[in-house]
Amino acid sequence: MMPQAFLSGIDHVQLPVTDLEESIHWYGEIFGFQVIGHYGESAMLSVHKGPNLMLWQTKNYSPVRFNKDGELKPVLFFSSGDIDNLVKHLKEKSVAIASFDDGGFAKFLKFYDLNGNLIGVMQLAGKR
Known part of the structure; x- marks a missing residue:
């Protein structure tokens, strides 16, 4: 039930x-x-x-993120239909990118906002 x-x-x-x-x-x-x-x-x-x-x-600020087996993980993930151009845009704006990986089924981007919050973005393969 x-x-x-x-x-x-x-x-x-x-x-x-x-x-x-x-x-x-x-x-x-x-x-x-x-x-x-x-x-x-x-x-x-x-x-x-x-x-x-x-x-x-x-x-009493502290950034939002957690640690899993020594790796910092974002609490928040956005979705994107154009993650490659988003990466270019973030670089142009001097945003601190933590990682950008292709996991096969999806691309994953992690970056820090201006407050040090670790934010994630993902784009599923074949989604635009």
Whole structure:
């Protein structure tokens, strides 16, 4: 017997930031995120599809990521239909790229946002 479906999806993901206005500008300039709500110390951003992104300015900042067998892993992964050009775009914007790998079934990109949060992007093979 299947449990009742109380959840309908993921609404938003939250990231800590050191400077909210600078981070809003960065996510807008780099990825095209638009502010859909500004709440003083936090802001909700939206991009084409998927869950929204909530940025929280915090004095007790620590970047979002975890360690698995000595490898840093991103907590957040975006999807892309043009990951190769995204890599070029990030390099042009001097974004710190941690890795870019072709896993066969998908390409995986890991980079650091301006706050040191490790972010991932993936593109499934054959998806554009």
